[in-house]
Amino acid sequence: xxxxxxxxxxxxxxxxxxxxxxxxxxxxxxxxxxxxxxxxxxxxxxxxxxxxxxxxxxxxxxxxxxxxxxxxxxxxxxxxxxxxxxxxxxxxxxxxxxxxxxxxxxxxxxxxxxxxxxxxxxxxxxxxxxxxxxxxxxxxxxxxxxxxxxxxxxxxxxxxxxxxxxxxxxxxxxxxxxxxxxxxxxxxxxxxxxxxxxxxxxxxxxxxxxxxxxxxxxxxxxxxxxxxxxxxxxxxxxxxxxxxxxxxxx
Amino acid sequence: xxxxxxxxxxxxxxxxxxxxxxxxxxxxxxxxxxxxxxxxxxxxxxxxxxxxxxxxxxxxxxxxxxxxxxxxxxxxxxxxxxxxxxxxxxxxxxxxxxxxxxxxxxxxxxxxxxxxxxxxxxxxxxxxxxxxxxxxxxxxxxxxxxxxxxxxxxxxxxxxxxxxxxxxxxxxxxxxxxxxxxxxxxxxxxxxxxxxxxxxxxxxxxxxxxxxxxxxxxxxxxxxxxxxxxxxxxxxxxxxxxxxxxxxxx
Numbered sequence: 235x236x237x238x239x240x241x242x243x244x245x246x247x248x249x250x251x252x253x254x255x256x257x258x259x260x261x262x263x264x265x266x267x268x269x270x271x272x273x274x275x276x277x278x279x280x281x282x283x284x285x286x287x288x289x290x291x292x293x294x295x296x297x298x299x300x301x302x303x304x305x306x307x308x309x310x311x312x313x314x315x316x317x318x319x320x321x322x323x324x325x326x327x328x329x330x331x332x333x334x335x336x337x338x339x340x341x342x343x344x345x346x347x348x349x350x351x352x353x354x355x356x357x358x359x360x361x362x363x364x365x366x367x368x369x370x371x372x373x374x375x376x377x378x379x380x381x382x383x384x385x386x387x388x389x390x391x392x393x394x395x396x397x398x399x400x401x402x403x404x405x406x407x408x409x410x411x412x413x414x415x416x417x418x419x420x421x422x423x424x425x426x427x428x429x430x431x432x433x434x435x436x437x438x439x440x441x442x443x444x445x446x447x448x449x450x451x452x453x454x455x456x457x458x459x460x461x462x463x464x465x466x467x468x469x470x471x472x473x474x475x476x477x478x479x480x481x482x483x484x
Numbered sequence: 485x486x487x488x489x490x491x492x493x494x495x496x497x498x499x500x501x502x503x504x505x506x507x508x509x510x511x512x513x514x515x516x517x518x519x520x521x522x523x524x525x526x527x528x529x530x531x532x533x534x535x536x537x538x539x540x541x542x543x544x545x546x547x548x549x550x551x552x553x554x555x556x557x558x559x560x561x562x563x564x565x566x567x568x569x570x571x572x573x574x575x576x577x578x579x580x581x582x583x584x585x586x587x588x589x590x591x592x593x594x595x596x597x598x599x600x601x602x603x604x605x606x607x608x609x610x611x612x613x614x615x616x617x618x619x620x621x622x623x624x625x626x627x628x629x630x631x632x633x634x635x636x637x638x639x640x641x642x643x644x645x646x647x648x649x650x651x652x653x654x655x656x657x658x659x660x661x662x663x664x665x666x667x668x669x670x671x672x673x674x675x676x677x678x679x680x681x682x683x684x685x686x687x688x689x690x691x692x693x694x695x696x697x698x699x700x701x702x703x704x705x706x707x708x709x710x711x712x713x714x715x716x717x718x719x720x721x722x723x724x725x726x727x728x729x730x731x732x733x734x
Contacts, residue, residue, distance in 0.1 A: 284634050285586070296575050303581035311574050324561050325546050331553035336535070338588035384534050 237262040238292040240282055242269045243452040246346070247301030248289040250408040254305055254401065256445035258315045270358060302334045305401040318398035329394040333385055333402040337409070341381070344374030345409050353415045353460065374424060381406070382428045391437045399441050407438040411450055414457050487512040487558075488542040490532055492519045493702040496596070497551030498539040500658040504555055504651065506695035508565045520608060552584045555651040568648035579644040583635055583652040587659070591631070594624030595659050603665045603710065624674060631656070632678045641687045649691050657688040661700055664707050 239255060239262050241248035255262045267273045267288055274286050283290040283299040290299040293311070298304055309320035321327050347370035355362045381393075388395035392403045410431070413421050425432055439446045447454075489505060489512050491498035505512045517523045517538055524536045533540040533549040540549040543561070548554055559570035571577050597620035605612045631643075638645035642653045660681070663671050675682055689696045697704075 285630065296578075298575075298578050298582060300582040300585035302585045303578050306581055307574060307578040310577075324557060325548075327560075328546075328548050328553050328557040331556055332548060332550040334585075335550035335552045335588070338585070339593065343589065380535065 235294055238265055239263070240265045240267050240279065240288060240290045240292075242267055242274075242288050243449060244269060244456075245288045246342075246409045246412055247405065249411070249449050249453075250401075250405045251289045251291070251301055251304050251308075252449050253408070253442050253445050254308060254319070254404055256449070257442050258308075258312065258319070260308060260312050260315075302337075302401070302405060305405065309401060316398075318396065319401055321400070326394075326396075330400050330402045333393050334405065336380075336385075337402075337406060340373065341377040341406055341409055344370050344372075344377045345412055348374050349412045349415055352420065378410075378424060378428045378431055381434075382430050386430045386434055391434065393434075399438055403434070403438045404442070407435050410435060411453060414450075414453055415460060485544055488515055489513070490515045490517050490529065490538060490540040490542075492517055492524075492538050493699060494519060494706075495538045496592075496659045496662055497655065499661070499699050499703075500651075500655045501539045501541070501551055501554050501558075502699050503658070503692050503695050504558060504569070504654055506699070507692050508558075508562065508569070510558060510562050510565075552587075552651070552655060555655065559651060566648075568646065569651050571650070576644075576646075580650045580652045583643050584655065586630075586635075587652075587656060590623065591627040591656055591659055594620050594622075594627045595662055596620075598624050599662045599665055602670070628660075628674060628678045628681055631684075632680050636680045636684055642684065649688055653684070653688045654692070657685050660685060661703060664700075664703055665710060 237255070237260060239251055241252055241264055243249055243252065252264060254260075267279055269288065273279060274283075274288055279290075280286060282292060282297055285299060287299060289301055289304060290297065291304050291307075292298075293307075298307055306320060309315045320330065347366055350360075351363045351367035351370065354360075385393045390396045392399050393406065394400075394402070396403075413424060416424075487505070487510060489501060491502055491514055493499055493502065502514060504510075517529055519538065523529060524533075524538055529540075530536060532542060532547055535549060537549060539551055539554060540547065541554050541557075542548075543557075548557055556570060559565045570580065597616055600608075600610075601613045601617035601620065604610075635643045640646045642649050643656065644650075644652070646653075663674060666674075
């Protein structure tokens with residue numbers, strides 16, 4: 235039975251799993267679960283993942299959720315996945331686990347909370363929380379600095395000095411890609427000071443083409459849509475065709 | 485060269501790594517790094533872990549931090565560690581990764597933030613943040629409910645239906661153990677409704693005796709010290725010998 239991947243391409247960890255499957259030629263069926271329509275709360279999806287989060291997979295009778303656990307499982311269970319994605323060497327593997335563990339309370343918390351509370355909340359019918367955005371800004375900036383100065387230290391193009399990408403590169407870069415939704419000034423505020431991070435994003439994108447851009451297309455489309463909107467102090471966001479679409483720094 | 489474990493027994497993930505080493509007969513040297521004295525910020529420790537967090541290990545020339553990465557590495561690299569701690573079977577292993585990944589943004593965030601902002605902050609010279617405590621209370625309660633109803637679902641005594649403990653049980657139970665520092669009413673508020681969680685804590689403690697209690701002794705001592713203090717509305721916490729020491733529900 236073909237692997238099933240339950241995903242919403244607007245979700246960073248969903249994108250990481252989809253790109254991983256495509257790059258590694260894993261035969262799978264993508265099952266769209268739209269977060270904006272709250273489909274992850276449906277009884278059908280809760281039978282797959284009682285935590286009501288994306289992504290999730292079903293491989294035969296085996297159900298699994300949490301994207302890092304999924305990436306490790308796929309890299310281990312599917313023949314043909316190159317070693318660099320999840321090295322068999324224990325110390326190289328351990329360093330990748332170390333980045334993946336760090337990610338949750340740092341880059342993910344900072345990026346997801348900031349983008350939600352500056353851009354996405356109104357689109358999801360949620361209120362913007364300015365204090366949460368301010369706190370997330372600090373976490374995000376500090377996380378990018380840690381990636382620049384610690385995780386990308388050394389001569390490798392990828393995290394923890396690797397010469398080829400691992401599942402950690404894919405997970406973290408997909409997380410950062412949501413900054414595409416910010417306005418240019420904000421994006422530049424975060425990425426401008428982090429030259430190695432910029433190069434690493436580009437390296438990861440290049441190593442996973444054309445799947446990287448194909449899976450991120452939904453994000454690029456939303457970015458274009460958002461660039462057509464500009465703030466109206468009286469009414470919040472209103473459509474405008476007069477503003478030049480944003481140019482990505484990525 | 486003997487494995488070095490840099491730890492502060494007041495840190496939950498440090499305790500998990502220490503107990504794991506002791507239970508599995510791993511020959512190691514414990515190097516105390518006192519967080520209350522900010523020793524983790526020293527140049528010596530930053531050379532071990534530039535992220536300035538505990539625990540960390542040095543195995544020969546190999547340095548590693550992040551407790552889950554450490555537990556996985558130790559279970560994989562040291563002969564004689566029983567399979568149940570980190571099963572070779574891919575789907576069992578994947579389920580354990582799933583719990584470990586979930587832990588960061590849920591139980592850990594809830595428990596650590598709540599205990600810091602209700603008990604520990606004044607002892608560390610930090611202000612209490614009531615709003616953070618209120619938010620953490622919700623995360624902690626929801627996390628305990630998820631453990632009770634999802635991770636402990638089934639007939640196994642341990643997480644994800646296991647019959648014997650894994651590194652996930654050790655990590656999560658060590659995290660919960662910090663609730664010992666709360667006053668009895670608060671602890672009962674969290675643990676009272678979660679009978680399976682209570683049984684699971686006791687099972688994990690029993691399976692890792694006598695090391696579990698020996699490593700947690702510093703926590704029990706602080707608990708006794710705190711029980712001698714009672715709130716004075718005028719001056720905050722003041723010492724009192726009149727109050728009966730708290731009785732643990734664990």
